[in-house]
Amino acid sequence: MKKSKILMVLAGLFLGSLFFFPIWKITLIAPQYPEPLGLNIHINRLSDGVQFYDVNNIDLLNHYIGMAHLPSKENVIKGNVEPLLEFIIFPIVVSVMSVLALIVGFIGKPKLYLIWLIIMVILGIAGLYDFYRWLFIYGHNLDLNAILKITDPVTGLPMGYQPPFFGYKKILNFEVYSFPAIGAYLMASSMLLSFLAFFISKKEIKN
């Protein structure tokens, strides 16, 4: 089997591994939380980022400032929150693209490698934009009966609690960090592998 084909099949497997690893991680540190709280974001669910029960404990703290429940499976089942559409769409997209990567790999045409990569880049950008949009809604959709209503000292408007999209932000007593997690790196590697497959396959044809 040609090297390029192997690379492309690997690209598909790397992408498929997103079912097992989180793509993003938000970490919250506060004086009362020297051992931070953490939120892992997967393509299909949320999970505890640092310790047992983190998702619920973040919810518990957020209720003081009137934030909605996180769209965890438990909250959906309890009826606390609507299911998140992305958790249905993302797994389908990832499955389809992984299978396509395998098919493309077996066919072995350079052009197809490139097309797969371009689609992935478009989907990736769309995914990131969607994530940003969700963070904005989550941070601004506040209960009018919130226990603590804090206004922004600069704008005079109700304070928003949107977590950072990338990097660091201070939100009330919390230092919030938001960074790609292992899944994001696996996805990037998958795209890099498909590019290498395209690059090598062209050489292979020349030879």
Add this chain to the structure above:
Amino acid sequence: MKTIVKLAFAFILASFFGCAPTGSDKDKGTSKGALSGNAAEKVYVAPGEYDSHYAFISGGFSGQLSVYGLPSGRLFRVIPVFSQDPEKGYGYNEETKPMLNTSHGFIPWGDAHHPDISQTNGSLDGRWVFINENNTPRIARISLETFETEEIIEIPNSAGNHSSAYVTENTEYVVAGTRFAVPFPQKDMPISEMKGNFKGALSFLKVDKESGDMNISFQISMPGFDYDKCHPGRDKSHDWFFFTTYNTEEANSLLEVNASQNDKDFIAAINWKKIEEYVANGGGTKQPTNYAHNKWDNDKHTATSVMVKEVLVVDPKDVPGAFYFLPTAKSPHGCDVDPTGEYIIGSGKLAAAMTVHSFSKMIKAIEAKAFDGDAYGIPILKFEAVNYGVLEQPGLGPLHTEFDSRGNAYTTFFISSEVVKWNVKDLKVIDRHPVYYSVGHLMIPGGNSRTPDDKYLIAMNKITKDRYLPTGPEVCQSAQLFDISGDKLELLLDFPTIGEPHYAAGIAADKISSKSKKIYKLEENKHPYAVKSEAETKVVRNGNEVHVYMSMIRSHFSPDNIEGVKVGDKVFFHITNLEQDYDVPHGFAMIGANTSEMLIMPGRTATSIWEPKQVGIWPMYCTDFCSALHQEMQGYVRVSAKGSNTPLTYTLDGDIPGQ
């Protein structure tokens, strides 16, 4: 004449303080010593930093076990063991009340003496700490994951459970010896007929390797002496257990005189392996008895108390070769075995001498039958045949000895108020240091194991008088921390303790801290009245009993409005803390309840009973400052007159919870 008196006086002093230090040495430990020796630096644990050792210091007559950090001397927690603790609800809530049950009924108090940490291969393993109750004989096992009392077992046929609760090198057994000789089994008879008719029960409690559950494996009916202290053999003497005895005179009154007549009492050497074998082959007699065995269930968050009706008794006569007496200077108190297992040391409380016996000499003496008669059929070994040597008059009133790993022993002297460091092999005093005042036990972390930790020693003092700011007639007792890493004892710190710091067990912090439990998982909670969510909370009436299935979470109770309770009802608040976050306990208190508050850890369920006596609207609230809205965590119960027809309702924010 005056000169002669002076000389005589000097002679007396010198004989008592043969190795007395010079005056300048005595000054160390005062303000000057602390500065010159950088003691402050050695005990300073910066804010947010951890101590290097845990010290589990018994509360003596407080009945509890306190947890301190060393070297800072900071108190972290008081673990309720034998006494009720209204702060935590221990012994007041329905779940923990059975822990304090005995054959005499519920007892709210105990006298906690000797904590000992479980061992594996002769070293501390940090799984459990065992402690004895002296007054109503009991042994408790405390988990070092939850820092809670998990088991209390009553010891029958025993009285003044003092030579307890020491563990063998693999925690095969916890041993509990009687201080008082008593009729065995108990019966009505004249006290004056004690001699020859009373017995001393030595109990061996088998410890389950996995769960730690204790069971009385066998009880030895020893002659009716007083069994004061004991320790297991180590390494080569692993199979043996040693007990000091006093009142071998078998006096039943004015013991201070009548039990102090014999120049020598005994150390009893007992081969528990031989007895274990004898028992395994069907030996021993089952005798009827009655004692309580109380166990805590970590899934049901509830204790149960079972009365046990039988105990296996072993008569020393039936196991030849397992029992010997070693003559030891006058009313020995401490019975300590060095880390190698070779030296068995009796602190001759009234002789001002340390008797050091040799284990290998003892074995040879047994083989050579070097006996000096017997006591009630138990051979008495010849003193010269077992004795390694005697350290004469190192101080006054020797009580207890612990060891470092360099062959040194550290002994407390109650009357002369000092700790003396001496070399066991050389029988020579190396250093001495005064303590303030009247020291009982001392503790070196691991100092009663094969592997002592040579850094710290704490001396536990009964009298403090001028050492702290006065607090009326009753002043604190105290512990004093020494650095023993050098040749000289260096006093670093004084710190007050709870109750009487009778004895302590110490261990390197990293052997325990990482295993310390943070929360109880809600999904593992099998308490019959637990609720897993607010939707499950409810109130159920059953005759005049009202069962409230309540939950608590930041920052409300569910339900928090209850109506339809009547005067004469018995209201059970079964409350589950739904939190699953570390260090978020909630408390519960109900106005007029004839009990304590409850402090409920995350994931736990506990029950408090309230019997309302007056009509009205009665509040309840959270007692532990749990959150920014702690002060809002409150509720009301409406109490109507007896026979009124107020319907039973329960709500949260106007609705039935979960609807």
